[in-house]
Amino acid sequence: MGPLRSVVLAGGGTGGHIYPLLAFADALRRHFPQIRITTLGSPKGMENQLIPAAGYDLRSIPAFQLPRSLNLDLLRTPDRMYRSAHAAGEIIDEVQAEVVVGFGGYVSVPAYLAAWRRELPIVIHEVNVPPGVANRMGMKFTKRVAVGFPHQLEQAEALRNARLVGVPLRTGITHMDRPALRPQALYHFGLRPDLPVLFVSGGSSGARTINLAVAAAAKRLAHAGIQVLHVQGGRNDPFEVPNDLPVPYVVVPYLSDMQLGYAAADLMLCRGGAITVAETTALGLPAIYVPYPFSNQEQRRNALPVVEAGGGLLVDNSELTPDWIERNIVPLARDRQRLAQMGTAAAGYGRRDGDEQLLRFVLEAVS
Ligand SMILES: CC(=O)N[C@H]1[C@@H](OP(=O)(O)OP(=O)(O)OC[C@H]2O[C@@H](n3ccc(=O)[nH]c3=O)[C@H](O)[C@@H]2O)O[C@H](CO)[C@@H](O)[C@@H]1O
Known part of the structure; x- marks a missing residue:
């Protein structure tokens, strides 16, 4: 087979759909420097900031909302779906795409539909259990489905025959030498090299419960000698942190260079978004996962295998209080040996080649 010449990548909404798309786009560009990469997004999603910033061509197609549950009648009828699929089809024709690769989010559906009508190969990448509603619709049009994690094959009937490829992650993360980058990262954030760093992130949109609980525990963490990044x-409101703390507590609105945060961290406190789990484990970073409670348990499912392997802890959203943080995080953040063991266990679960594996799968689809 010759080199790939033109590919359409569809995915949008939050970071969880967009960062794997970008990491895959980077892999395409590495292997096929002349390739034309066109991404499809919706007018309002985070793709509008993230994709142009990464230097890729983003085309917006008219938005429409899918219900949370699957209803195939939607595909036959409405006007808005037709308009979106028509717009996706025009772009596919214009760039003469050879394949459409979708990562989920509402905007993927019109891309799948338009590709199917043109008999183009479609590849779906899915990271959750249950699979997202857009990708479940896409699965009516293709059997080429790739997943990020082993538990997905066992826990979702629709994914039983999927190909396990892992999650495409940014090379800034997968190729990072954490100890080597650490001094620069600490300096960048104004953190001290002699005290442990708790890195807190509620995923691409942030997490109110986590933000408020950790901010409320700021004094106790600081007096125990634990720095916080x-x-x-x-999408979250600002929160108050006392300004007279004895050690740094650094708040940043959003990190475009997430790898710097990972490099500074000794321990992570985060939600269980699939990409976050893929990143912490690829890096061997011990983490305390606080799954988002309102999404079909998908985040609990993401985090559980890591926790069972010894690479992290799991706490219910409702149990994450300043007291819990003091009782559990303070001793753990100060126990270098336990952190190292957890890090090794996390790394045993993590993988770094999701971008290359997905590329292999896509090449099979077009050959
Ligand atoms: C509430 C909800 O439904 N969340 C879903 C959403 O999470 P969400 O969109 O938060 O995605 P993930 O937690 O999976 O990934 C977050 C991504 O954003 C990046 N990042 C985050 C903060 C920051 O400042 N800078 C930065 O670059 C992380 O490095 C990571 O690459 O999509 C995931 C993947 O489909 C799902 O598993 C989650 O359940």
């Missing part, structure tokens, strides 16, 4: 997250 706290990412507020794109």
